[in-house]
Amino acid sequence: MAKKTYDLLFKLLLIGDSGVGKTCVLFRFSDDAFNTTFISTIGIDFKIKTVELQGKKIKLQIWDTAGQERFHTITTSYYRGAMGIMLVYDITNAKSFENISKWLRNIDEHANEDVERMLLGNKCDMEDKRIVPKAKGEQIAKEHGIRFFETSAKANISIEKAFLTLAEDILRKTPVKEPNSENVDISTGGGVTGWKTKCCS
Amino acid sequence: MGDRQDSSPMQAFDKDALDLTVEDVYDISYVIGRDLLKVNTGAREFSDLQFKIVRVLEMFEMMVNKYNLSLEELRMERDNLKSELERVASEESNVTSHNNHQNIGPNKLIVDLKDPNRPRFTMQELKEVLQERNQLKAQLLVAQEELQLYKSGVLGSEQNMVEVNLENPSPSEPPPRIPSENNKEKSTIQKL
Numbered sequence: 307m308a309k310k311t312y313d314l315l316f317k318l319l320l321i322g323d324s325g326v327g328k329t330c331v332l333f334r335f336s337d338d339a340f341n342t343t344f345i346s347t348i349g350i351d352f353k354i355k356t357v358e359l360q361g362k363k364i365k366l367q368i369w370d371t372a373g374q375e376r377f378h379t380i381t382t383s384y385y386r387g388a389m390g391i392m393l394v395y396d397i398t399n400a401k402s403f404e405n406i407s408k409w410l411r412n413i414d415e416h417a418n419e420d421v422e423r424m425l426l427g428n429k430c431d432m433e434d435k436r437i438v439p440k441a442k443g444e445q446i447a448k449e450h451g452i453r454f455f456e457t458s459a460k461a462n463i464s465i466e467k468a469f470l471t472l473a474e475d476i477l478r479k480t481p482v483k484e485p486n487s488e489n490v491d492i493s494t495g496g497g498v499t500g501w502k503t504k505c506c507s
Numbered sequence: 508m509g510d511r512q513d514s515s516p517m518q519a520f521d522k523d524a525l526d527l528t529v530e531d532v533y534d535i536s537y538v539i540g541r542d543l544l545k546v547n548t549g550a551r552e553f554s555d556l557q558f559k560i561v562r563v564l565e566m567f568e569m570m571v572n573k574y575n576l577s578l579e580e581l582r583m584e585r586d587n588l589k590s591e592l593e594r595v596a597s598e599e600s601n602v603t604s605h606n607n608h609q610n611i612g613p614n615k616l617i618v619d620l621k622d623p624n625r626p627r628f629t630m631q632e633l634k635e636v637l638q639e640r641n642q643l644k645a646q647l648l649v650a651q652e653e654l655q656l657y658k659s660g661v662l663g664s665e666q667n668m669v670e671v672n673l674e675n676p677s678p679s680e681p682p683p684r685i686p687s688e689n690n691k692e693k694s695t696i697q698k699l
Contacts, residue, residue, distance in 0.1 A: 311652055349637040354648050380634050 311350040312356055312365035316476050317387050318363035318469075319417075321409050322394035323402035324373030327428040330372050330459035331394060334346065335469050340460050347372040349380045355489045357473060364473055390472045394426045397443070398435040401428075406446060427470055431461035528575060532568045539564065 320328040329347050336353040351370045351392055356363055369388065373383040393409050395402040406425070414422060420506070427443040430436075439457055447454030453475070455468045516534035519527070543557055611617065618625050 311656065349633060350641065352641055352644070379630055380637065383634075 312363040315365045318368045318390045319388035320370050320392045326396040326402045328394050334459040334465045349377050379420045382416045388423040389476050392424050397427045397438045401435045403438045424472050426452045426454040428458040431458040536564045
């Protein structure tokens with residue numbers, strides 16, 4: 307049906323050190339584009355992308371956080387509503403990898419207990435500047451029982467796969483109620499409800 | 508010291524009085540003592556004189572000693588004052604350069620009120636502005652979607668119309684599932 311924009315709404319969150327490429331990862335996924343100029347995210351931003359999984363249209367509302375410490379109080383207040391969190395580090399930046407445990411602690415402190423987590427080692431196109439071996443990323447992900455991808459927003463490597471996998475993992479945990487549109491509408495805060503119920507007869 | 512033993516004790520006599528050390532006094536005493544021995548007559552007057560000379564030399568030794576000690580003390584005091592002055596001076600420059608931090612205590616920041624780019628909003632204000640921005644962005648997206656929907660909705664009802672026409676050969680009986688809001692389209696369908 308043309309009028310049915312989505313069946314489910316998933317809220318995702320991107321976290322990680324400043325400059326690891328969270329915004330670029332999201333920009334690649336939402337707009338299939340890449341920008342080399344570094345503009346530090348102010349506080350919090352978001353993008354929307356609708357994907358189709360298992361015959362369901364899933365609207366992904368993806369929150370992009372500022373990695374800088376000074377925005378910490380703002381960004382952590384967005385953890386609670388997230389159903390999936392992508393923790394991004396930069397394979398050319400050892401510090402961003404070391405800080406993974408700090409970010410995981412933040413998730414434990416501020417996010418829902420059943421939040422789906424994923425680890426991304428970004429900038430994997432920069433093989434000559436690599437400092438963090440892929441195996442180390444795999445290992446830490448395994449230790450925490452979370453999925454891991456090495457990605458490149460610039461070269462468009464595994465970006466879509468990562469988002470779709472995370473969405474699939476959330477979908478798997480989502481109870482299958484047939485008229486699940488009701489749940490979705492509440493979380494979008496109205497606006498969509500009118501025409502949506504109208505068309506889903 | 509070795510140098511002194513090599514050189515003649517007589518040299519002490521040529522020195523400036525203020526440059527004399529206790530060693531010079533000993534040299535002088537040695538020379539005078541040696542010369543006295545040469546002229547010792549064994550008379551009582553001689554031993555009286557020798558006693559006085561020895562006494563004078565002892566006083567001399569004490570004075571030179573005292574003078575040198577005072578001189579050394581003054582030197583030390585001068586050096587101490589010098590280093591104290593350097594310390595205070597460097598502290599002074601530290602205080603002026605880190606004046607802000609030292610006076611207002613730790614974890615405080617001084618803002619230059621003349622800087623047009625100075626921080627002046629609170630985290631709470633930023634939070635509210637960002638929330639508003641994101642709400643407006645969400646509303647814009649919803650509006651865009653609705654617009655898209657409206658556009659494709661018109662197309663959709665036309666498709667419906669085709670379907671309807673295929674399903675129901677009679678266009679005068681539109682299926683009940685078409686919502687009432689689509690009256691306009693319905694009428695066009697009916698016209699068609």
